[in-house]
Amino acid sequence: MRTIGAGAVSASLTGAAMVAESKPGPPEKILDATDTVKLKLNINGVNYAVLVEPRWTLLFVLREAIGLTGTKEGCGRGECGACTVLIDDIPRYACMTLAVEAEGRRITTIEGLMTGEELGPVQKAFLEEDAFQCGYCTPGQVMAVEGLLRKTPEPSMDEIRTGVSGNLCRCGAYHHIFRAARKAAIRKTR
């Protein structure tokens, strides 16, 4: 796990052997149910200020408030993985994350893997290995693989399978997805 910003954790447990730290969240904020508040979100390196209701999910804000529609809504209940984004480099379901909880974090969506009009290494590998049919789950699959490779640059096939085990593909392109993940890993570490 990341350790930046964990000063408060270390301070509170001085002298103790810390082995895992998650970053404490941003400071207290009280929002009324019917209010919209201005929320600052860092998405793909860009700071956005958006008006949100407390009940809005990160997925809703990405798609409907900001217009980043690469992230897809599938089940909307944390089961299919189509909405996978990276938060501080870690894959999470945007449909199960309140936008207000993502404040102060670094959010990466499928759009953030592009360099201008050029696809990122994971996207390219998916294209070359034919790792999709209908393509609806693909942004989530790509983000799950991207998150896996940021943490485990040279994953075993088992680690790849586990890495995308939170993403369903109704077309059944799994074998091609595994191959794409392996190819992307080789390309990224080369």
Add this chain to the structure above:
Amino acid sequence: MLPQFSYVRPETLKDTVKHLNVPGAAAHAGGTDLIGCLRDGIMQVNKVVSLNALPDLHGIRETADGGLLIGAMTTITEVSESPLVRRKYPGLAQGASEVAGPQLRNQGTIGGNLCQKPRCWYYRGEFNCLRKGGDNCYALDGEHLFHAIFGHDRICVITHPSDTAPPLVALGAKVRIIGPEGKRTIPVANLHVSPADNVRAETVRKQGEVITHIELPRPPENLRSSYRKVRARRSWDFALAGVALALEMDGDRVNKSRVVLSGAAPVPWRSQPVENAISNRRLNAETIEKAARAVVEGADPLPGNMYKLDLFKGLIEEELYTVSRELR
């Protein structure tokens, strides 16, 4: 779209307890269960209290007496990957690694995992079942393929969905709770509530109370812990049957044992018949056969989940043979 709620993110435990100590307030740890419950409308929540700004609740550290203290906001991924947990309590690391899928493990917390709402399809669906305040358990006479075979007293036949609670109970862990009346520490074994005691509650937490830490005692010499989960599909599923073992071994002899089942009962289910069958005995074929028969003692299966009897027998047999093979 989720129903409307106000949102608070306190920075101190005192403020957290204050905000939680009103009807309709719900704690948000990782949110993986809460958001689903809100979406399905199974809880009436008008205030969400985020625990995400409380720094003291994150992380895992070794205590002076050789045990571990795990902050309730530590993610399931952190628990499953922690070298300290893996070395001292492999059963807990295995349990954590079996929870849901990677994204949910990255978001869900150990405290939240202990406080999950049940996964019964009637409870999560549009049925005003007994647990939600209605008059009937629809699963009892309905579809109950994945439901309980122990401890339900034919009142409410949910199984407890946690994969970390069984190893924590087996390992003798405790939870630290803070609330309006101060702090208290209770065994994880006493955290969950049987339907016979209160069918409307999953844990003994009172209004305003929140789990802050999980304490694990120093592992005894020759402790052998594990967790095995059987599910309908390999990825992202709840347990059909599972078992957490905490065995204190002396050669091939089991000195003391704690055996806790998942997918079995409305609470993590300690199997005393299995413990009696293996404690103070050599772990040979005869003992294992007795233990496998013992696991279904006292079971009250329903017409649609009789298969769980054989599943639990096979599970105990396989797990104990795994232990005995390691001894060779």
